[in-house]
């Protein structure tokens with residue numbers, strides 16, 4: 304019996320997405336092997352971080368890189384890096400931070416649950432603009448008070464009527480203020496690993512290790528300017544400062560290297576083709592179910608070039624969305640699907656542990672849906 308079985312905890316066939324509450328995804332064998340190998344011996348953690356940073360900077364075509372315990376942790380450490388510059392005397396003054404510039408500027412339309420990581424370490428979020436848009440003068444006015452950084456969130460679900468990243472960078476840099484990009488879920492495409500920083504000029508870009516990279520769930524990747532990466536490292540474990548609480552382990556550091564290495568070597572075109580085939584298969588198997596309509600949706604909820612199946616429940620269907628989601632999740636096997644707008648759900652192929660699970664998902668949905676369509680349909 305596996306570890307989960309012994310605990311009486313059921314595993315999940317995940318067709319919903321790379322979500323923490325679902326344990327994200329299965330880890331590729333290279334990642335698991337790297338983590339097991341790292342676990343076998345103690346090492347100097349700071350030395351490991353420096354070496355990992357060099358390899359990861361190389362793989363991601365950046366000046367420097369650093370491993371964190373997640374993207375939210377990377378937001379906290381990037382904030383600390385920008386506020387303190389890595390100076391121990393400044394680091395020791397946080398989170399109160401009296402006398403330090405600790406404002407982090409954000410478009411109000413970019414506010415997300417994870418940005419509380421800024422405040423966790425003593426940063427103060429200054430919102431510019433409104434829920435729909437930001438005007439250039441609003442950023443200019445905020446920059447006059449020498450904030451520590453601007454945090455820009457990348458994601459297609461956000462309104463594109465805020466200032467573009469390009470414009471934000473040009474204006475912030477004119478005032479000597481660094482720009483941090485939260486790019487947690489912006490992979491694939493692969494080139495985003497260097498796009499925001501090396502191409503667009505952002506000072507730091509932050510990614511989740513546990514999403515499409517398929518690295519350890521408790522890992523994150525920070526890439527960008529060497530001085531800021533070093534400042535982040537000065538704040539982080541093994542040093543006993545504020546961010547000690549965000550320590551990343553040696554297994555996660557080595558697991559993330561293996562994951563990024565694998566991701567850069569993946570045949571992304573082939574993978575995209577496989578995902579299309581799964582979505583086609585789902586379409587074929589579910590289109591004949593009475594009371595539902597299915598269609599391919601693209602790109603996915605985070606704007607990544609991954610196709611999904613959008614399944615809409617018609618008014619004739621007796622089963623409502625939440626009941627469908629619940630029955631899939633409570634059934635055996637446990638299948639996770641994502642709630643969509645109105646009476647709809649999404650199925651994504653990229654979080655499955657193996658292609659054979661696609662059949663399991665379709666069969667489960669058929670079973671739940673066919674048993675529940677009213678005879679009048």
Ligand SMILES: *Cc1c(COP(=O)(O)O)cnc(C)c1O
Pocket residue numbers: 323372373374375376415417456458485486487488510511512513522523
């Ligand atoms: C997932 C996500 C995060 C949090 O990342 P973790 O790696 O889970 O800590 C932060 N920002 C955005 C935009 C995200 O999608």
